[in-house]
Amino acid sequence: MDLETSPPDLYGRPRADRFFARLTAFGDWYSPALGRPGLRRSPRRGEARGVPPLYLVVVSHRVVAEDVVELRLADPSGGTLPAWQPGARVRVTLPSGRERHYSLCGDPADRHAYRIAVRRIADGGGGSVEVHDALHVGVRLRVLRPRNGFAFCGEEKVLFLAGGIGVTPLLPMARAAQHAGVDWRLVHTGRSTAALPYTAELTALDPARVTVRTDDAQGVPDAAELLAHAPRGAAVYVCGPAPMLLAVQRALPASPAAALHFERFGAAPIRDGHPFALRIGDTTLTVPADRSALDVARELRPDLPYSCRQGFCGTCVLKVSAGTPEHRDRRLTDEQRAAGLLLPCVSRAAAGETLVLEV
Known part of the structure; x- marks a missing residue:
């Protein structure tokens, strides 16, 4: 999609009930390809040679919002896990052999479990359905160590914009901002309150700094409205579907914000493509x-x-x-x-x- 072309709405959907049908599994550009013939690890990216994967067990599987489950993954022996920073992802090999990437949404201070949350996408690539239906407590998984391509820089003024399940990398950032005394705001958008995970956890940090903005109550917002929440000169961190990112990028120059950091759910729009x-x-x-x-x-x-x-x-x-x-x-x-x-x-x-x- 061209930046000069407005999407159908902020989420790129013709109707509100198709918001999450457009999402695809996360990608992690620092993870190496595994088990694919003819492809070796690039020396510029991926796991360092000799660094083994983790073999973790699902210790908790619970529903945290409509069509969203939360998993906690821990070392079967009870050992501590590698440290991570807000914005990090892990790459999980599912029982089917599918490999998917998920943002860590727990507390980095908790070294005994990694927390991820996954929205079920019935017509997606099958990974989210497998997480919901097959990853019960006791299932063991191969997990690559956390990598971070969406690091929180800790600016003095910050606006976090979350599109639905896009709140997962932003929740640890908001927690870090609160602990550091940063002037922060967070806007969580989605279809309905029931569809938004971790609302209570976010508002517990500071209810005055969190805005929940749902389509069923207030209609679909535009990017200018969302960016109006930014303190003057703030850095914006946004995670959501591609049309949301494009709309925010396009509206940024006219907003109070000064910088933009983002993470995509899936592929970027194709530019300069030919049949x-x-x-x-x-x-x-x-x-x-x-x-x-x-x-x-x-x-x-x-x-x-x-x-x-x-x-x-x-x-x-x-x-x-x-x-x-x-x-x-x-x-x-x-x-x-x-x-x-x-x-x-x-x-x-x-x-x-x-x-x-x-x-």
Whole structure:
């Protein structure tokens, strides 16, 4: 979506009840691809060599809002967990083999459990449904150590803007801001109060600093209205769907705020895209200018793995046997690209080109 084009509403949805159908699983650009042939860890990103994953057990599974469950993950032996800072994520391998990334939303001072919260998206990629239905107390999971691509800088004045489940990385930031005596505000938006997790926990920090803004009570807000809550010269931290981020970015210059930090739920809008084709076996698929090669390929092969959808993690790597890709990822090395590897979540091809994939 072009920054000069307004989305249908702040959440990019035609109707309020489709807000969360547009969300996709989080991506973590610092996590390495695991178990994918031909892709090795980049020396620039990912787990340091020799650093083992964690094997944690689900010790709590509870509903914290409509279609939202909270999990607490702990060391089975009761040991302490690696430290983390507000904004950090963990990468979880689910029992099915799917890999998903979730923001830590607990207290960094609690070294005995990691807390995550996941909204159920019935028509998503299956990860959230599996979390809700299969991750019962006692299930053991492989978890990569926390990584942070959305760090809280602790500015003197801060506005946090949360779109629904986007509150998860912002809750620890708000707690840190309160403890540090920062002048902070938080606005939590969503369909209804029942759909918003952690409202009570947020307001317990300081009810005067937290605004709950629901569509059913007040209508869908616009970005200028949300940014009006910012103290003069404040830094804005926003987490939510892509149209919300774009709207906030566009409205920022006319607002009291001075800086913007954000984290996406999923893929960024495609810019400068051209139609091209994918050939998988005997089938040729057209990739429109506004869709990713990954999304189109998954229509034929829904088993293709993916995670971040932002060209960072490497989970969706495929091999190109013919055709010239336009690489737009931030993961593959020159040698890997020369060997024909491609991250179809972001990379494309010139107009009219056909990429032959080994799938």
